[in-house]
Amino acid sequence: MPNTRLPVLQEDKPKKKRSRKVTAILLLLFIALLGVIFFRSSASRITEIEFRGSKYSTSEELLRQSGLKKGGQFFAVSKSGVEKSLLELNTVQKVTVDKRFPGVISVQVTEFPAVAYELDPKGSLKAILSSGASVSIDESGIAVEKPILTGWKATDPYKAKLCGVLAGIPNELTSDISEIVPSPSLSFPDRIKLYTRSHFEVTTAVSLLKDKVEYLNQVIETKEPGMITMLEADSYVPFRGDSAQEGADDK
Numbered sequence: 001m002p003n004t005r006l007p008v009l010q011e012d013k014p015k016k017k018r019s020r021k022v023t024a025i026l027l028l029l030f031i032a033l034l035g036v037i038f039f040r041s042s043a044s045r046i047t048e049i050e051f052r053g054s055k056y057s058t059s060e061e062l063l064r065q066s067g068l069k070k071g072g073q074f075f076a077v078s079k080s081g082v083e084k085s086l087l088e089l090n091t092v093q094k095v096t097v098d099k100r101f102p103g104v105i106s107v108q109v110t111e112f113p114a115v116a117y118e119l120d121p122k123g124s125l126k127a128i129l130s131s132g133a134s135v136s137i138d139e140s141g142i143a144v145e146k147p148i149l150t151g152w153k154a155t156d157p158y159k160a161k162l163c164g165v166l167a168g169i170p171n172e173l174t175s176d177i178s179e180i181v182p183s184p185s186l187s188f189p190d191r192i193k194l195y196t197r198s199h200f201e202v203t204t205a206v207s208l209l210k211d212k213v214e215y216l217n218q219v220i221e222t223k224e225p226g227m228i229t230m231l232e233a234d235s236y237v238p239f240r241g242d243s244a245q246e247g248a249d250d251k
Helices: 013-040 059-066 079-086 157-167 206-222 239-250
Strands: 048-052 092-100 104-111 114-119 125-129 134-136 177-182 191-196 201-205 226-230 234-238
Touching (some): 059 104, 079 104, 114 157, 125 157, 157 206, 191 206, 201 206
Parallel strands (some): 048 104, 201 226
Antiparallel strands (some): 114 125, 191 201, 226 234
């Protein structure tokens, strides 16, 4: 009797492959659906925006400049983009943006320091920042050791340079200066006059002030009130010698 051999059943591989593809497609569709639902939900939205460290810019100004808004997409916010936008303000020196899920964006602002004050044409006191920006302030927060700038035009390029110089000088070296006015000459277009609380009158230049200010303080601490010149050479004449100083100025 001949041997009868049953054929071996082969697995249906094509069906299994199709089944895996269908499962993968369904999984992707499910993930996409979850993503759509999530990004349409309040969990993906900005629910809180906080600004910290600002003194000269209001939260409304910072919010408008940053481009942030409540209800916007939390994950669409670029921290570097927000920082770049806020640094365009001439009051802002540094920005750090922190995103905290869900929905909280915190912005830490470091502003340029105030180096002087001035009165605007309406008589309102303004703070002059080291960037040269002029901003309104609450007079109750005035730092009395800062000088007042008078007689400066808003477009004067030496005004901004002066603010930058003042920012680089320690407060203890400028605390006695009460007023700074422009006094340009042909030799020194950036020449200025300083008036101190200890009753000295000082002639110097914006470009020389940082290097000369220590000499100024040495004279103030050891001499009686008088006139100090800090240009190419340094000199001091007490007020009782006004006539000699005037003669020197006329030359």
